[in-house]
Amino acid sequence: MAVNPKKLRPYDQAPRVRAPIIPAAPDNAATAFLVAGLVWFMLATGIGVLWVAMRLFPEQLALNLKMPMLNGVITVEFDQTSVGSGFWNSLLYGWLANAGLGAIFFITPRLLGRRLVAEPIAMLSAVVWNIGLLAGLTAIYVPQVAASGSLMEYPLPVDGVLLLALLLANDSFWRTLLTARDRSPYVSIWYFGAALAAFTGLYGLATLAPLFNLSAAGDALANGFYARALETLWVTGLAVGTLYYVIPRATGNPLYSSGLAIMAWVLWLGLATLAPLDALVDTSVPLVITQIGNVATFLLVVPAFLVVANLFQTINGRWTLILSPGTLPFAVVALTFLAATAMLGAIGSLGSVQALVRGTDWGVGVRLWVFFGTASLAFLALADHAFPRLLRRDWGGALLAEASLWAAFAGTALAGLALIAGGIVHGSLLTQAAAADEITGTLFWFRLVLGGGVSLIGLAAIIVTLNVFLMYTSARRADYALVGEAVPAAGH
């Protein structure tokens, strides 16, 4: 019997079922990593604001709690040191690593034209990584259990959990790549493979570092090498691999030159491996080794400019796209920061500049630009491209996308400039043997600007997350092809 729809009551209609934010498959690992990454992005910038506030008012904001536990008293310290560690850890391992692994698991299947092998294992790596990270970040604030060293503060069991998560991610990525029919994959895959292998190797070595019984100087040197290698190999590699994917996709243009791209990859891999040697500054290390690192850092400007030129040539003919909100403006700003940080790295490798800025915030400023400027904006470009395809919904209004772009750009520019300029001023004051009061008073204003910059980046993180939330809850449905599905490739 035919039903008259006008007579239907609400209770006659089937309930509307909302798809979970992390779909069952495919792409659940990519979605999980990207969603977790955005949460960490907000958390990291929030801790960053607190860290800057503590640098401005160290005594007023420090908090030391003693909590009675079953086997004694546990001290929880919230001071400049522990909050600073929390900021860098949540930024690197929370936001950038999650977003980077999300990029790998989103892009790799699409470029190879096949579903991710062992997707449940990739999904498991997302769960294990984030649980381990949460435990590690908690441990930072408890001096009784935290280990020593910047970005190496986690206790051994936590390091083991995180290493396991990385091995699981490697398993899924390499099996997907090695069983694909494509024998000469696109250059993004080359960057992802090198970055993932380097990160896993470096993290494994850092986990085993306590077994080597290094001296205090040796420990500090190894720590410096590790942090610098993560910056050159892991963070930069993922960001460049992501940009090589999103720019041709956003413009619809072919890549300008695959030969140039492979040449830049070879140069980057060699130089980025040698560049961390510049962190080994001590009388116990022969100068020639440190100089190899310095020259490699100087020469990193070559692959950076080859990447930027290749991708700018790729955009040719579609430049008007940067005037409207979307993937391309984020990617272009990320490329600009890539060129700027390569130039600053080259300048900072010169002896006269090192003599001035050694021990100041100059290096922190350059690193902040790599993390927030190059990498974060590249991942935000990917998020703009990927979330409609992962959640199968269109973005809402353009206003939020515009706001997040400008807040991220302005905040990163301000924060980095404050640290870099503050480093130059600090070095000059130290050379003039200025009094400590004068140095502290002068640096106060630079740190105030730094606080404003980090706050703006935090605002960008909140806006992007809000936009994703609105997309999930109320945006129009849109059909995008998923790898392995019999759906037309439009918008893919």
Added chain:
Amino acid sequence: MTVHTPIESRTRGIPAWGLALTGSVFLAGAVLFATNLGGENPPIIGTPVPSGGAPLDAVGIIRAAGCQACHGPDLAGTGDFPSLHGVKDGPVSENLQQLGTDHPDDWAILWIAGTDPLVVGLDRGGMPAFGDTLSPEEIAAVVEHLKSLP
């Protein structure tokens, strides 16, 4: 049907400007390397500071001794290494509380020197003893400077 949308490339070749840029910057890098091989690296921690009878420059001693490598550029602490801004109020670390109580005026000098039997058994947390590399006057100047920090 498996969706496979590879990214094509306009050309497989390497443009001449790419090779020219690479060659010229590598040449500059070779010059930079060849002209910077004299001397040796500065110390990361615990190196003697030459004293020539001039008034002691505490900031210079701190910089040359590498204190900032662990305690941060502004000596406000990094990682597990504590801030030195609270020295005027007594020791911050748990294991120095007794030393601070017993020797309120010179605990910092004893700790930095690290050679007195009072501190030899204490866990230094990776901090070197400067008693063999800095003179007592230099250590005293450093401590005075640290006490002036806000």
